[in-house]
Amino acid sequence: MKVGILEERDDSFARDVASSISDLDVHFIRLGELPVPGKSDFKVILDRQSFNRPFLREAMKAFSLNGTYVINNPFTSQLFNKNVDMNICQSLGIPHPKTIILPMMEEVEDHSVTEPDIDSILRQIDLPCVLKPYDGYAWENVYVVTTKSEFRNLYDSLKFRRVMLAQQYIERKHYYRVFCVNKEKMLFSEHVPKPLCQGAYLESDLKPLEGIIDRLREWSIKLNTELDLDLNALEWCIDTDGNPFLIDAFNEVPEVLKHNMPESQYSWLVSKVSECIREKAGKEEINRNPFNTSGRT
Numbered sequence: 001m002k003v004g005i006l007e008e009r010d011d012s013f014a015r016d017v018a019s020s021i022s023d024l025d026v027h028f029i030r031l032g033e034l035p036v037p038g039k040s041d042f043k044v045i046l047d048r049q050s051f052n053r054p055f056l057r058e059a060m061k062a063f064s065l066n067g068t069y070v071i072n073n074p075f076t077s078q079l080f081n082k083n084v085d086m087n088i089c090q091s092l093g094i095p096h097p098k099t100i101i102l103p104m105m106e107e108v109e110d111h112s113v114t115e116p117d118i119d120s121i122l123r124q125i126d127l128p129c130v131l132k133p134y135d136g137y138a139w140e141n142v143y144v145v146t147t148k149s150e151f152r153n154l155y156d157s158l159k160f161r162r163v164m165l166a167q168q169y170i171e172r173k174h175y176y177r178v179f180c181v182n183k184e185k186m187l188f189s190e191h192v193p194k195p196l197c198q199g200a201y202l203e204s205d206l207k208p209l210e211g212i213i214d215r216l217r218e219w220s221i222k223l224n225t226e227l228d229l230d231l232n233a234l235e236w237c238i239d240t241d242g243n244p245f246l247i248d249a250f251n252e253v254p255e256v257l258k259h260n261m262p263e264s265q266y267s268w269l270v271s272k273v274s275e276c277i278r279e280k281a282g283k284e285e286i287n288r289n290p291f292n293t294s295g296r297t
């Protein structure tokens with residue numbers, strides 16, 4: 001049973017997953033050696049690299065259409081951003097901070113897009129609030145603004161370069177990163193978020209989630225099923241009144257760094273991802289896609 005891993009060989013998580021399924025025929029993939037488009041002889045590919053590399057993304061689509069099961073689904077995972085997340089959460093009844101998308105302005109006059117009404121926005125989400133890119137990653141360029149003038153100045157400095165979101169600020173008492181594997185297995189890890197993957201994972205104290213953890217599980221399963229993601233990390237914030245808010249609904253390639261998380265959590269992730277690969281390798285299953293193809297010819 002041939003399994004591919006699209007990741008650098010020196011990545012400890014990828015190596016440990018490969019070691020855990022070493023009884024299968026496991027290969028670290030080098031694209032270019034395989035023809036694209038085309039049918040690969042991999043039954044399953046664990047994709048940890050294509051999220052920001054267009055050629056790799058197109059290769060994963062081609063292999064998926066020709067019968068390889070890709071983790072994660074290349075046809076759904078590339079569609080998401082924080083604006084889409086918000087709308088999906090609304091449709092599923094998942095609590096999410098109030099969010100308004102702000103237009104990116106053109107440096108030349110464009111009558112199809114006008115400046116947003118800052119007063120109207122702040123009446124809806126209030127101050128302080130958060131400004132961040134709609135397609136942000138790893139907590140980069142996330143700003144908390146406390147005054148109208150600060151909001152205006154920051155937006156003016158970014159509006160020609162980025163599509164931004166204005167979002168309700170949630171005063172957090174607890175913050176959890178919830179790793180979801182195979183759409184239903186979950187690891188709740190207390191998390192201290194910081195930019196550029198510098199956040200800290202703590203030994204999980206689930207006492208603050210008493211009375212709501214079952215709802216968090218239900219919402220997380222519902223969301224991952226809707227998104228068709230076999231590996232995702234959701235970020236749940238618990239405010240000072242004990243109310244949960246889903247801050248980040250989508251991370252298709254969650255950081256799994258052995259040196260900055262408890263050993264029990266790291267081992268759980270290696271084990272559950274390996275189990276997911278084995279399960280997919282043992283089934284005649286294909287990724288969900290928008291086309292009428294069987295994936296097998």
